[in-house]
Structure formats: structure tokens, C-alpha cells
Amino acid sequence: MQSKTIGAVLSLVLMGLGQLYNRQWGKGIVFVAAALVGIYLTVFQLYDHLHGLITLGEQPSGFVKVGKMMKMVEGDHSIFLLIKGLIALVAVLFFLCFYILNIRDAYLVGRLRDEGKSPATFRKSLAALGDKHFAYLVLLPPFIVITFLTILPLIFSILLAFTNFADPILPPANLVDWVGFDNFSKMLNLKVWSSTFVGILTWTLVWAVIATATTYVGGILIAVLIHQPRIRFKKFWRTALIVPFAIPNMISLLVMRNMFNNQFGPINGYLQYFGLKGLPWLTDPFWAKVTVILANMWIGIPITMILAFGVLTTIPRDLYEAADVDGAGARQKFRMITLPMVLFSTSPILIMNFAGNINNFNVIYLLTNGEPVNINYQFAGHTDLLVTWLYKLALNQSQFSFASVIGIVIFFIVASVSIWSYTRTRSYREEDMIQ
Amino acid sequence: MKTSGGNLKLVLSYCILTGLTFLSLFPALWIILSSLKTGNSLYSETFIPREFTFGHYTDLFNKTKYPIWFFNTLKVAVLSTVFGTALLLISSYAISRFRFAGRKTSLKVMLVLQMFPGFMAMIAIFVMLNAMGLLNSHWALILVYSSGSIIANVFVAKGFFDTIPKSLEDAARIDGASHFKVFATVIVPLSTPMLTYASLMIFNGAFIDFIFADLILRTEEQRTLAVGLFKMVSQRNSTEFTMFAAGAVLVALPVTLLFLFLQRYLVDGLTAGANKG
Numbered sequence: 005m006q007s008k009t010i011g012a013v014l015s016l017v018l019m020g021l022g023q024l025y026n027r028q029w030g031k032g033i034v035f036v037a038a039a040l041v042g043i044y045l046t047v048f049q050l051y052d053h054l055h056g057l058i059t060l061g062e063q064p065s066g067f068v069k070v071g072k073m074m075k076m077v078e079g080d081h082s083i084f085l086l087i088k089g090l091i092a093l094v095a096v097l098f099f100l101c102f103y104i105l106n107i108r109d110a111y112l113v114g115r116l117r118d119e120g121k122s123p124a125t126f127r128k129s130l131a132a133l134g135d136k137h138f139a140y141l142v143l144l145p146p147f148i149v150i151t152f153l154t155i156l157p158l159i160f161s162i163l164l165a166f167t168n169f170a171d172p173i174l175p176p177a178n179l180v181d182w183v184g185f186d187n188f189s190k191m192l193n194l195k196v197w198s199s200t201f202v203g204i205l206t207w208t209l210v211w212a213v214i215a216t217a218t219t220y221v222g223g224i225l226i227a228v229l230i231h232q233p234r235i236r237f238k239k240f241w242r243t244a245l246i247v248p249f250a251i252p253n254m255i256s257l258l259v260m261r262n263m264f265n266n267q268f269g270p271i272n273g274y275l276q277y278f279g280l281k282g283l284p285w286l287t288d289p290f291w292a293k294v295t296v297i298l299a300n301m302w303i304g305i306p307i308t309m310i311l312a313f314g315v316l317t318t319i320p321r322d323l324y325e326a327a328d329v330d331g332a333g334a335r336q337k338f339r340m341i342t343l344p345m346v347l348f349s350t351s352p353i354l355i356m357n358f359a360g361n362i363n364n365f366n367v368i369y370l371l372t373n374g375e376p377v378n379i380n381y382q383f384a385g386h387t388d389l390l391v392t393w394l395y396k397l398a399l400n401q402s403q404f405s406f407a408s409v410i411g412i413v414i415f416f417i418v419a420s421v422s423i424w425s426y427t428r429t430r431s432y433r434e435e436d437m438i439q
Numbered sequence: 440m441k442t443s444g445g446n447l448k449l450v451l452s453y454c455i456l457t458g459l460t461f462l463s464l465f466p467a468l469w470i471i472l473s474s475l476k477t478g479n480s481l482y483s484e485t486f487i488p489r490e491f492t493f494g495h496y497t498d499l500f501n502k503t504k505y506p507i508w509f510f511n512t513l514k515v516a517v518l519s520t521v522f523g524t525a526l527l528l529i530s531s532y533a534i535s536r537f538r539f540a541g542r543k544t545s546l547k548v549m550l551v552l553q554m555f556p557g558f559m560a561m562i563a564i565f566v567m568l569n570a571m572g573l574l575n576s577h578w579a580l581i582l583v584y585s586s587g588s589i590i591a592n593v594f595v596a597k598g599f600f601d602t603i604p605k606s607l608e609d610a611a612r613i614d615g616a617s618h619f620k621v622f623a624t625v626i627v628p629l630s631t632p633m634l635t636y637a638s639l640m641i642f643n644g645a646f647i648d649f650i651f652a653d654l655i656l657r658t659e660e661q662r663t664l665a666v667g668l669f670k671m672v673s674q675r676n677s678t679e680f681t682m683f684a685a686g687a688v689l690v691a692l693p694v695t696l697l698f699l700f701l702q703r704y705l706v707d708g709l710t711a712g713a714n715k716g
Contacts, residue, residue, distance in 0.1 A: 250698035
């Protein structure tokens with residue numbers, strides 16, 4: 005039999021055996037050791053973890069009668085079981101990948117021996133790792149970090165949407181159960197949830213459209229205004245108008261929340277100074293919505309302005325000269341040259357901004373905190389977006405499973421908008437990034 | 440071309456620009472003046488206070504835990520920037536330069552990850568840390584900020600590396616440099632603009648974030664500036680408005696100046712980010 009087959013089969017039986025057969029002692033010993041640890045853990049731990057993941061615990065904490073005494077017994081903690089089960093699954097997956105790579109390695113080295121070449125020494129293998137597989141080596145740390153801190157928590161969140169982990173069912177006193185699509189159907193069919201959901205979804209979409217449109221149009225108009233050839237001190241105007249972008253928005257929003265204060269804020273103060281009655285900026289449902297849009301314009305316009313500026317400076321001068329020769333007026337030049345160029349180059353960011361505004365947590369949370377309270381809503385106010393509602397549901401009301409449902413809904417909205425827009429951009433067709 | 444209509448338009452343009460400049464600077468001016476005002480209330484009779492005082496700034500250091508918060512914030516932000524930038528650099532470089540199995544899949548995965556509301560993972564991490572009794576640690580913040588910064592900036596960084604000509608590396612490689620040496624001596628120096636942009640973004644994010652920090656940090660000693668300031672005004676009936684103003688000025692001033700100073704890099708970074716999709 006050929007070495008490559010024997011090597012592969014031996015490695016299949018036990019990781020590292022094939023490497024030892026190929027006389028790669030160092031590598032073989034490391035692999036065998038890893039295999040023994042991995043198999044030990046898989047055999048003795050995996051069953052418990054999977055069992056826990058499926059049942060989410062069988063014994064709640066509580067008092068159990070032992071003889072004549074009531075004794076506190078610590079039971080299963082469903083959330084713990086869920087997390088551990090998930091981590092165990094991911095670990096097993098990693099181990100399996102490694103195992104398959106080990107078989108492939110034994111096969112390749114065996115083939116090398118069949119061809120009469122001597123296999124690489126341990127030191128050479130290590131060197132090859134740094135050279136041929138540099139990308140993998142370098143990507144390993146970010147990969148691990150992302151897997152455990154982003155992907156695993158996200159899967160955990162998504163799984164929560166299919167459990168009944170919501171107040172009053174909170175571990176360790178209660179056991180959490182898998183409930184399938186119950187939460188989703190409650191969200192659509194149960195009156196208290198569905199009316200809040202539809203209301204907030206509508207406002208979220210309206211908000212995203214208005215917020216995106218106002219900042220986009222405003223930014224381009226201001227950039228064009230400054231870009232006029234006869235305006236002087238361009239750098240000064242630009243810097244002054246970038247300031248809102250440079251101030252950390254957490255600070256400026258907290259400041260604005262005070263500026264718009266109905267009683268003591270300076271804005272109503274000035275309105276009263278001019279003999280106008282102040283407006284209920286943050287306490288009236290309609291005006292609260294106006295306020296968040298205004299505040300968002302203040303923060304968002306500079307960004308579009310910067311981008312539009314970038315585009316404006318790249319428009320070739322001779323286009324305008326040609327237009328002058330043809331006798332075009334300023335307005336015509338703007339409509340036929342400037343506007344199309346700017347729109348063409350900046351339209352991709354429109355979609356990004358739209359998606360960003362759907363998730364614009366800070367503006368709402370810091371300015372109004374979703375208030376004024378809407379008595380018809382379940383744990384939400386008039387200006388709450390889906391994201392802020394998600395936050396309140398999870399952190400203030402412990403309605404974790406419903407919060408996860410909202411998160412999944414947001415994902416589907418953002419994902420469909422992004423994919424729809426992505427297929428329409430040049431980079432989709434020309435670049436090799438995503439295909 | 441100098442018609443009276445043209446001049447009118449010019450005057451009008453200047454008026455609009457002056458008005459907009461006033462609007463864009465007003466909140467900053469107001470908070471600076473408020474921080475220098477005597478008393479502690481939000482209400483003020485005049486825009487420019489009658490008496491000036493630096494008392495709120497000294498109070499901040501004597502009566503609150505501001506210095507400790509400041510140190511905590513610096514620690515979290517600096518470490519997050521260091522780890523985040525390092526991870527971002529190597530991962531985006533590898534993705535831009537090497538064609539390995541799973542490359543396109545990882546790009547797709549990262550694109551999908553961007554579409555989930557950012558703190559859905561955060562809330563899950565909170566639940567997990569809570570279940571394990573690991574709340575109130577700065578390291579949790581640092582790790583989450585660093586990993587989040589990879590996903591948030593990888594496309595900008597990758598786009599930047601795509602524009603560096605490959606021949607530069609090939610030349611170094613012919614001279615016998617290893618991958619790592621090429622990376623450290625050729626690529627990193629060339630990527631200063633991107634590096635500045637990304638590290639500034641990561642630093643700023645960690646410096647300013649209050650949602651996750653507020654979730655994780657349970658005791659006053661562990662708080663960061665953003666959380667401390669947020670608590671100062673977010674509580675109902677908070678009476679320490681002017682002290683908040685002083686704190687806000689101290690936090691915002693360095694960051695704002697840094698942003699204005701590094702404007703050019705930011706503009707480049709933003710433009711690169713916009714062109715990606």
C-alpha cells in the first residue's frame with residue numbers, strides 16, 4: 005500500500021499517528037497529545053453540554069424537603085447551560101476542522117514520500133507555517149476574538165428569541181424552555197405586542213427616511229454654498245461647520261437635551277425673549293419627534309458636507325468652461341453638472357446612512373430616552389426606535405426573548421436594504437470583494 | 440459678470456454661512472459659558488454669565504471621582520486602541536493581500552455581522568458575564584471594543600491596503616524579507632493615514648461609549664468618564680448642571696481639537712469608507 009493511504013488512514017484512527025508513521029516525530033507527538041485531550045473532553049463532557057443545551061435544565065433551584073427540614077437546593081441554571089452548550093459546540097467544531105486538516109496533512113506528506121522525497125523536519129514545518137500559511141497564522145487572533153466576542157454572543161442572542169427567557173421566567177428560580185416561534189407569533193398576534201411593534205416599526209422607518217434625507221440634502225447644499233468660486237475664507241467656513249462632527253456626540257446630545265429643556269433651556273428662553281411662546285420640545289409627542297430630527301441634522305450634516313466637498317473638488321474645471329462657452333447660467337450649470345456628479349458619487353452612502361439611522365441609538369436614547377411615554381405601548385414611548393425598544397426590553401424589563409426577536413427583525417430590515425442596494429453598485433460588478 | 444444680482448447672492452450666501460456657523464458653534468459656546476457660571480442650575484438669565492468662576496472645575500476634582508474616572512477611561516481607551524488597531528491591521532492586511540481558502544466567506548460573514556444592531560451582542564455579553572459573575576471589569580470592555588473595531592473598520596482598512604502597489608512588497612521579498620518583516624517595514628509605515636484614522640476612531644469610540652460601559656461597570660470606582668457624566672445629568676432632578684458642563688468641556692475639548700487637527704485624515708478615511716459599497 006502507498007504511504008499516502010496508510011498515513012491518511014492512521015491519522016483518521018488517531019490524530020498524529022499518520023505523522024508519526026511519516027517519521028515527523030515532533031509534529032506527531034504534538035498532534036497525538038492534542039488528540040488525546042480533545043477526545044477525552046469530547047467523550048466525557050460533550051454529552052452533558054449537549055443535553056443541557058437541548059433541555060435547558062431539569063431541576064429548578066428551590067426548597068426541597070429533606071427529611072423534616074426544608075433545604076435550599078441549587079438547581080440547573082438554564083442560561084449557563086445554554087452558554088456552555090454553545091461554547092462546547094464551537095469547540096467541537098474547531099476540533100473537527102483540525103482533525104480533518106491533520107488527515108489531509110498526513111496524506112500530503114505520505115504522497116511526498118511516495119515520490120521519494122523526504123518529509124519536512126519539525127523546524128521546517130514551523131517555518132513553513134510562518135511563510136506559506138502566513139495569512140492563517142495572522143488571522144488566528146482576530147478570528148478567535150471575533151468568534152468568542154461577536155459571533156458567539158450573537159448566536160446566543162438569536163437562540164434567546166426561541167426561548168421563553170423573559171420576566172417572570174428568570175433563572176435560577178425558574179427554568180427556561182425552548183418555545184419555537186411563539187415569541188414571533190406573539191409579536192404579530194398578541195394585541196399589546198403587535199400594536200407597539202407596528203407603531204414603533206412605522207416610526208423607525210419614517211425617522212430613518214427623514215433623518216437620511218435631511219442630512220443628505222443639507223450637507224450637499226452647504227458644501228455647494230461654500231464651494232462657490234466667489235466665497236472667501238473657505239477653510240474657515242469648512243472648519244467651523246465640521247465642529248458638530250468633531251464634538252463627541254454623546255456630549256453634544258446631552259447638552260442639547262438641556263438646551264431644549266422646556267422650562268430652563270436657552271432655546272425656549274430666546275423664543276420668549278422675542279415674545280413667542282416656548283415650544284414643548286421634549287414633552288409633546290410631535291415636537292419630540294421634530295427635536296430628534298433637528299438634533300440629528302446638526303450632527304449628521306457635517307459628514308455629508310465633508311463627502312460632498314471631496315466630490316466637488318474633483319469635478320473637472322473644463323466641464324464648467326465648456327458650459328460657459330455654450331452660454332449656460334449658474335443655475336443650469338448646477339443642475340446639469342454639479343448635481344449629477346455629486347449625486348452619482350455620494351449615493352452609495354445614502355443607503356449606509358439609512359441603515360445607520362435605523363440603528364441610531366444615541367440620538368434617541370440621549371435626547372428623549374424614547375419619551376414622552378405612550379400609554380398604548382408596551383414598555384415604550386413615542387420617539388422610541390426599534391433599537392431603543394430592544395434595549396429597554398432587555399435591560400429594564402428583562403424581556404430578553406422579545407428583545408432578541410426585535411434584534412432579528414432589525415437585522416432583516418438592514419440586511420435587505422443593504423443587499424438590495426449592494427447589487428446596484430458598481431463595486432458589486434467590478435470588484436472581487438463579494439461574489 | 441459682476442451684476443448687482445450676483446452681489447446680492449454673494450451677500451446672501453455670507454449671511455447664510457454666518458447663521459449656520461453660529462448654529463453649529465452655539466451648543467459648544469453655551470456649554471463652555473455654562474461651565475463658568477456661578478450657581479448650579481441650568482437656568483440662566485443672560486447668555487454671557489455676569490460672574491465667572493472656575494469653581495466647577497476644581498469641584499470636579501475635589502468632590503467627585505473625576506480623576507479616577509479619567510484614569511479608567513484612559514486605560515480602557517488606550518488599551519482598546521492598541522489591541523484594536525493591531526488586530527485590525529493584521530486582519531485587513533491579510534484579507535487584502537493573500538488569497539486563501541475562506542477569504543470571501545470571512546468577508547461575507549463580517550458584512551453580515553455589521554447588519555446586526557451593534558449592542559445585540561453587547562446585551563448577550565452582559566447576560567453571559569452576569570451569569571458568570573464577571574461584571575465590573577475593565578478587561579471586558581477592552582476586549583469587546585477591540586473586537587468590535589475590527590468589524591467596524593475592516594472594509595475601510597482593506598480598501599486602503601488594496602491601493603498600495605504590490606510591487607513594493609515584491610521588491611522587499613526579493614531582498615529576502617519575511618512576510619512579517621515586509622509587513623512591519625513596508626506596509627505599516629505606508630499606512631499611516633489609515634492607521635491614524637482607524638486608531639482615532641477606535642480611541643474615540645472607547646473614550647465616549649457609555650452604553651456598554653454603563654452595563655458592565657457596577658461601582659463608582661470603576662466608572663469611565665462617559666458613564667460618570669451620563670449619570671450626572673441623566674438622573675431625574677439632577678441639580679449639578681454646571682458641574683456636568685465643566686466635565687463635558689474637559690472630555691470634549693481634547694477629542695474635538697484632535698479631530699479638527701487631524702481633519703485631513705478623517706476626510707480621507709470617510710471618503711474611503713463611503714466608496715466601499
